[in-house]
Amino acid sequence: MKSFSDWIRQPGLLNAVPVGLFLLVGFAGPLVLVLLYSFMPPKTFTLNQVPTLENYLSVVTQSYYISFGWSLMLAVITVALLLVITYPIAYGMTKLFNRWATLITILVALPLLISENIRLFGWVLLLLKNGVIDGSLQYLLGVSLSGLLYTVPAVVLGLVYVYLPFMLFPLVIGMSMVPDSLKEAASDLGASRLQIFWEVELPLSMPGILIGSLLVFILSLGSLAESKILGGQVIVMIADDIESAFTFAQNWPKGSVLSVLLITLSLVIIFFLFRNIDLDRLVGRR
């Protein structure tokens, strides 16, 4: 790079300008605003007040750790469950299904194009008292299972359901990077199946596992619809608290503080994620 004027004339940079400007105005701008508001006195609607740490202190001393705790815990549970659920499928897709793998990819991806609201509502119908599951059990066995909806497991089910593709696809990419020859070599050298799994397959597909886990973790952490639709009032997740601070309570600075905390946590994870992926390789398969 010789000088600024050379740098600014790069054709790549010029092409990046429209998207870059758009994200500057629509993404960076609002986030900076939220950060600024988090230092304003409670319940103010302008930025010309004296900055204060009052909101941060009140958030720490009040019971917000409960909703943060729920969100963190549910995110961890969702990640763990999805790892167990999707690992065999990813294995099948990379090693067994051959041609069918494309069809399965499409079938798993298609629901992403349907509003998550509608899909979660489908679970309401399944779990409802006298709904599909309860109704079938009553009809077939005469037992009733009416307390399924509006429970913590129902929320976990919703999270697992909605974010499944975000775990499966990175796992498939990660696993397709493990060459079969390595496993054969290990087997020839006398390793057992379990040993091959622990010492060859798992470490080599780790990037995929890591990317999938971190993705699902941040997505579940910031989720709103699952706990509202399937959880009813049983738990409050952090996005819920942020929403009520901004809307019902009309306390922008408090909502901003909670957002800043959630955003910081997510950003730390995202940067960790970025250190582990090479986009040119992942997207372009170069």
Add this chain to the structure above:
Amino acid sequence: MKSLLQRKVVRALIVVWTLTVLLFLYMPMMAVVMASFTKQRYFRFPVNAWDTRWYEKAFESLSVRDLFWTSFSVALLVTILSVVLAFFGALAFARYDWKGRKMYQRIILLPIFFPQAVLGLALLLWFSSLGITTSWHTAVFAHMIWILPIVTLIMSIQVYSFDPVWEEAAYDLGASRLQVLREITLPILSPGIISGAVFAFLLSWGNFPLSLFTTGADQTIPEWLYSKMVSGYTPMVPTLGSLTMGGAAGFLLIAFLIVLAVRRLRAGKPD
């Protein structure tokens, strides 16, 4: 011999498990469609009476028509604007090697993984601080923050496989910049542009967390569904839900057929 049997059993188990999970993915949507055809006001299973009257009501209702047009207008504008901007964005992402590209690629990805509800609220704050009244126009802007990066990423996949040699050859043969764009770059990148447009439309059509905070007095279908799910349930919820899913499926089918037709047309045309 034993290990061969074992392998077969494991294989069968994985196949059964995959099919179970696929069923798990589609079960809720089937339940919604089933509920939309029931006669009762409140859903009960097993269903004892079927009816299509909720569909008749939905087609007659003026408010449903409003919801539809709001969702459709938002999705259409988001699609057009995103595709145009993402075209250049994808070239910067994958075609050119430039100082700052790695940074740019990462910045593009940030909004995709950002909690959408929080993004929606931050945008609400942003609009009201700038004195902009929220309506479906602001929702178009909000959707694009999330969808434009996704479309850029999708188009980039196509751009990666694009060989700049074609462009250079055209220039050497005396083509102008505009001619190269029209005759070379756009046709080669068209599959990426079409799939980007399809994703943009459907993701906007179904988006809920961003719309919730940025549409103001206007309402999209997913927002309406949510408000009725949380309070004031009506049997129109499964009906409208099924109609939106049907709309998405129809859109996807039409897009697929267009791609197929274009491909056939091109194959038949001698170059």
